[in-house]
Amino acid sequence: MRRMTARPANAHQARLLQLLRDGGPNSRAQLGDQVDLSRSKLAVEVDRLLETGLVVADGLAASRGGRRSHNVRLNPELRFVGVDIGATSVDVAVTNAELEILGHINQPMDVREGPVAVFEQVLSMTAKLRASGLAEGFDGAGIGVPGPVRFPEGVPVAPPIMPGWDGFPVREALSQELGCPVMVDNDVNLMALGEQHAGVARTVHDFLVVKIGTGIGCGIVVGGDVYRGTTGSAGDIGHIQAVPDGRQCACGNRGCLEAHFSGAALARDAAEAAEQGRSAELANRLEANGGLSAADVAAAAAAGDATALDLIREGGRSTGQVIAGLVSFFNPGLVVIGGGVTGLGHNLLAAIRTQVYRQSLPLATGNLPIVLGELGPTAGVIGAARLISDHLFSPA
Amino acid sequence: MRRMTARPANAHQARLLQLLRDGGPNSRAQLGDQVDLSRSKLAVEVDRLLETGLVVADGLAASRGGRRSHNVRLNPELRFVGVDIGATSVDVAVTNAELEILGHINQPMDVREGPVAVFEQVLSMTAKLRASGLAEGFDGAGIGVPGPVRFPEGVPVAPPIMPGWDGFPVREALSQELGCPVMVDNDVNLMALGEQHAGVARTVHDFLVVKIGTGIGCGIVVGGDVYRGTTGSAGDIGHIQAVPDGRQCACGNRGCLEAHFSGAALARDAAEAAEQGRSAELANRLEANGGLSAADVAAAAAAGDATALDLIREGGRSTGQVIAGLVSFFNPGLVVIGGGVTGLGHNLLAAIRTQVYRQSLPLATGNLPIVLGELGPTAGVIGAARLISDHLFSPA
DNA sequence: CTTCTTTGTCCTGTGAGTGGAGAAAGTTGG
DNA sequence: CCAACTTTCTCCACTCACAGGACAAAGAAG
The missing domain is CATH 3.30.420.40 (ATPase, nucleotide binding domain)
Known part of the structure; x- marks a missing residue:
């Protein structure tokens, strides 16, 4: 299957994508209730999103007392990867665009083995998830590492518990291997994002x-x-x-x-x-x-x-x-x-x-x-998926 | 003199006002270099600001190698008040719209005397500054109190060192007395604003x-x-x-x-x-x-x-x-x-x-x-003026 | 079957904003 | 003092985003 490469063309489209991500499939009318746009303008933007393939039609909604509205949803074939590298283990999960976990594996591993070894591990885990039929390819990936990160570049800096990782181009390398955009962050920040997206916060x-x-x-x-x-x-x-x-x-x-x-x-x-x-x-x-x-x-x-x-x-x-x-x-x-x-x-x-x-x-x-x-071990990977999704669902 | 009551009508105007506040008098051309608007649009917005009286013409700028540009500046008659209530003394200053201090007085006083007594003090100090010919009236005031504040309402909450101030409607009361918009904040926050505006930060x-x-x-x-x-x-x-x-x-x-x-x-x-x-x-x-x-x-x-x-x-x-x-x-x-x-x-x-x-x-x-x-005892009052100026110089 | 409500589509009007053509005002070099 | 180049300002035509109304389609309720 061809991967989606489109990005929202403007702030309206970005907002709509986020609403569909956080609220699931939605009728055009309901979207209209949430975005403060005229019906005409809304229709135009939704149509454009449909053209890009980021969003697909999804049948008719139940009536709210009149004509039934057409449902739309994020393309169910979109796939994000969330990676959470801990000090002693690695979590990798695959989600759809609504950030629901479709598959999740955890493997013990010591970060101190260095970026190369860990990277191999991560790639073999993503390959395994892909092989299991959950995904034919990935549209984006988020990855968390247990130490400080120069966020704009996606590079760990001076991580005390991760010797050998300082300056390793995590973003660049993973993007190359997976063939999709990647964002890198500290593992704790991703946990916060996870709890914010789907947990107690x-x-x-x-x-x-x-x-x-x-x-x-x-x-x-x-x-x-x-x-x-x-x-x-x-x-x-x-x-x-x-x-x-x-x-x-x-x-x-x-x-x-x-x-x-x-x-x-x-x-x-x-x-x-x-x-x-x-x-x-x-x-x-x-x-x-x-x-x-x-x-x-x-x-x-x-x-x-x-x-x-x-x-x-x-x-x-x-x-x-x-x-x-x-x-x-x-x-x-x-x-x-x-x-x-x-x-x-x-x-x-x-x-x-x-x-x-x-x-x-x-x-x-x-x-x-x-x-x-509330999310336990999935907070990190959900947060990672949310990180890349926030990036991709923002105006290009 | 009639007080200015106008507010910027849109984000462009707000931005222009802030540039004039922070950069002083400025030529139209120079403003154009900073705002990313077409010359035509810029001219329209500047003209509108001139109409409101917030901004006034200020002669011709020096040539930059061609026709000389017209200068504009914030209305020099605008006056802000900055009040900094400390635990043991009160500072009051009057500034112009560029937040330059025109007059500043400090008087010892114990906050524990309660809001009514302190208020009288503050009002007599503003009256004194007004009487000295620095201002005929005020266009806005910022006030800092030494304790936590419910910022949106401008009301101190549970201030440990200010018994009697809990819930006292500082914003409301001062606005009434001075006849201008008022914003209230914690004194330390105002100090931060002051150092950010004109100090080390x-x-x-x-x-x-x-x-x-x-x-x-x-x-x-x-x-x-x-x-x-x-x-x-x-x-x-x-x-x-x-x-x-x-x-x-x-x-x-x-x-x-x-x-x-x-x-x-x-x-x-x-x-x-x-x-x-x-x-x-x-x-x-x-x-x-x-x-x-x-x-x-x-x-x-x-x-x-x-x-x-x-x-x-x-x-x-x-x-x-x-x-x-x-x-x-x-x-x-x-x-x-x-x-x-x-x-x-x-x-x-x-x-x-x-x-x-x-x-x-x-x-x-x-x-x-x-x-x-860098600002010593003036940080608070400058920050206070900056607080109300930020409020007034933002889209209505 | 009629009436009311909701939804979707089409079309026109409006206001924001761009960009270009010139005119106005200066500078610089002969 | 004049010619050539720069910068600034004003005016105008054009584009584009967006609102809002008219109308049609689809359904609910009596």
């Missing part, structure tokens, strides 16, 4: 997404748009000091949040507790699996292990401490907690909430929900 | 302004626009924890930045040091003035007093600690330090810089200037 304009995985990062959304900062490192909260004179961190300082609470830190502390005999539960799991992860701590806590619970609470306290500062500063309308460690669930959330509500001023916390992300 | 789009006065606050500018947060309390960093289990703060928590470093905290610590005999210099000043202020500490430090210097350094360290977190999170292109305490000058700045550059990651600090504000 659908109605909020200013919010924060704190992702606690192997490391810790924060996505910032201002006025509905992701804020990336001057050099693309906004939201890099893992090295904010959470505990004065606390643990030594890889960055050279002491007491960084990431050194006290993150997937890696939690696994380390749990192993320590097991070895020191402070928790039989954790020791058993250590023996059984040959290592400990955040999931083990979650399971131990669920089984009533006090030490595991303490680890979670203490981590939540540190995290809440930092988030409290961010809430005072940023005054968001919502804080979303996500990432691998959210398996710790309500215990973690409760600890964070307690700390934030206690430390920040009432005006900032009064009406502030602090919730877990 | 003219070329930066994302920056922070930390105002250290009686309290501590932070102005946040994102993409050239002031960010106010969901409930108008963004930038309220005075109660971020700077010292775990530190000093008791009025807010009920411990170790808040404001409890450790601010005009009030510094005066308190200096008096303590003087009484405990730790500094002869400060004790002398205490005796001489019957009290100590930040200025005394600055003078003592300048005179070589080690205790005073320590107080400044320690305060700068706490402040830098908090700013370091904000820098990691927000990744600004510039940090401006301002407010009354900036009299402490380079000692303070050095302490802040040391702490920030040490604690934040290189990517965020690599190219980050941390500087003192």
